[in-house]
Amino acid sequence: MAAFTLLQLLLLIAIPVFGAMNKTGSLCTVTPSGGKDDSTFIMDAFKQCGKNGQIEITEGDYTIAKVMDYLNLENCDISIRGHLTWNDDIQYWLKNSISVTYAQRSTAFRLGGTNVAIRGHGQALFFGNGQKWYDQNRNNGNQAGRPISFTLWKANSFFVDGITWRQPQFWHTFVAYSQNITMTNLDMNATSNSQWSTVNTDGFDSWNSKDITIKNWVVTCGDDCISIKGNSSNVYVKNVTCHESGSACIGSIGNNAIDYVDDVVFEDITAIHSSNAAWIKTYPASGGHVRNVTFRNVYFQDVNQPLYISPCIYSYSNCDSSRLKISDVLWENITGTSRYNVAAGIHCSSAAPCTGLKFKDIDIKPKNGGTPKFLCSNMNSDSGLPCTGSCPASWKQQLNGNA
Template sequence: MHHTHLIFLFLQLGCLGAAQARICTVHAAGNGTDDAPAILAAFADCGKGGKVVLPSANYTIAQPMTTHMEGGSFDLHGYLSFTPDIDYWIANSYRFPFQNLSIGWHITGSDFVVDGHGTGGVFGNGQVWYSWARGAGNLFGRPMSVSITNATRAVVKNFKIIQPQFWASLVWNSTDILLTDFYVNATNMDPAAGGVNWVQNTDGSDTYQSKRITYQNWVYQGGDDCIAFKPNSTQITVRNVSCTSLNGMTFGSIGQYPDSFDILQDIFIEDVVVQNHPDAELEGGGPYSAQLDGGAYFKSWIGVDVGTPPNGGGGGRGYCKNVTIRNLHIINATVPLLLTSELTYSQLNATYANTSTFVWDDIHFYNVTGTSNTGQVIDFECSTAAPCSGWSFTDMNLTPAGGAATRGDTVCHNFFNYTGLPQCTA
């Protein structure tokens, strides 16, 4: 099914060349002049059935952009370099309703191709944001670098995102999207960091309210989730991904809004490596990224609405089911496989433990290998209000710190009707 989807997508988009009747080429103005107006004018002229070309150069982006294509293509050989004006972007970025977040660039439309040719993409000037945030998560106004928004049947390929301001990319309210051959790097080089993770919230990519999305051939190096599935993400495929990250394949967070019913369903993941960076410090004193917490991390909010999003919430309902994770290798994680149903960005309060009603069912692992740097390799903290059920584990080889596996290294609470974990203990 997954291969058929990819072949269909390439056939659908491979015929675009014959329809291209117009080419608009934009040259960088230089000297810090805002190139966004010229780029937007090119899309207005050539975005429908034509081609917009940006030769190799740095293009200054000093305002939010929405580039729309219908049957067109975008050849980006250089970088869209977002200005480091924090006050401007906080006031002027597009709003994203989930968690009250922000976006710098929307790509919208249908039947289009964006090609970075291995040399082009986004430079987010993220260091100013990392230092400004100083390790605090979800501060208002940090824009995501790019969002594939309200799009259908599209390919984004051969693309780089360097120093994203916040999440590097998002797929929102979109269908039949292929994102292939990506490189994302969020590295903190501020020597004042002192070992603190100042590259929080620099996810490689997130999906939200989208279906039939395929990620393949990705390399992510940063301080947060490699690829994360937010509410109502269905029929998602992830293949051949390398993550140096805080978390690898991340399900959620989810269940944050009390009036929502969230679904994660039909997610297929294979051939993924998740690792902690071997060097705690880079030359100059800045940390590369945070300690790797979980290679596969499932996280839902408490069942009570406490506080205000993005840093509070809870009480949402829903389920995650039909998930397959195959050929996952995890290197030096705190806990390679991790689930929490008591998520809150504020202080955890034992009063709300076991209140989550979000259901984690029908999740299957095949050929999972790796190591932890603690005494645990699995920690599944399911809720008594919504116990986990129907999980399976085949060909598992996870080694805790110290080498030998023990009964205490695999912990499962409210975890029933599973197969393949003989040492799972409550």
């Protein structure tokens, strides 16, 4: 019996242990287990080396089966070279994803703190098993508990670079209650392989945040590519290519709230086969504003309705009662082909007409030929847009043919 016990012990010693979090000084190194869940190792690294330390998530395949939530990072460098796959236990995520307050949204992965760099080195992959979500959602709306892939929450001075997303569960990234955020060289793709569409797989959304820089992104998604939501300010977006999306967008804002968006620049934007190119969408609201926004150097191919403003998005009712003011918006060097003959549908609320809209070097041609229409209502007459007619209050975001 003793000999058998010794043999068992020797066998146990000989069996390698896969997956671990090893700490050496201020460095935590995470390796994959090949098992059902690696989130515990990653969370352990955040807790032990997330302050004045370094975290290395090494190459290999990681399974994420539990929510990861850590908001106390400080002076930390995080290196991710592995492939992180969120499992497809939909019932777990529906019950356990973390609320982010905004519009009943929630997230599967949330980080916050101060002075943090997250580098993916062009190797990091976040795979959300999104097809399972798209299929079970069956083209319905925003299912409560369906998690955003990655959220920065109460983050100050964060740098995120070199990460790839494929088939996220919901939105790719969300930045809330944060400031001084830089996100560069990110590659995102939400594409359904079945009859069911992805439904609301935005590339980026900001909310209650300021001082944000986005550069060098490629995004394929079923909704807004880059969306600046309420109480966001000083946002700079440059060199982003958007496929099958809403491209560069302010909104939606003003849904049961007084929202403000100030000082936003979209520059060097490409939109391919998308719904819109450079646009603003609000709900009817009793106040708030969008002010000092620039869309510059926007190029697009086959876009449904390139330039668009709506004060009553989605419901298309009470459009002229909104007092959310849109002012000082510049569209400059806007070039491309519209899917139909409408190049712009601009309807501002009659209760708060748009002022200070400026259009320079606009060259939009219907892809099938003909003369483009520029529909305008309740906006300043010196905008530079060659308005060809009025834009009805109920003008839809998506067109089904020529006007």
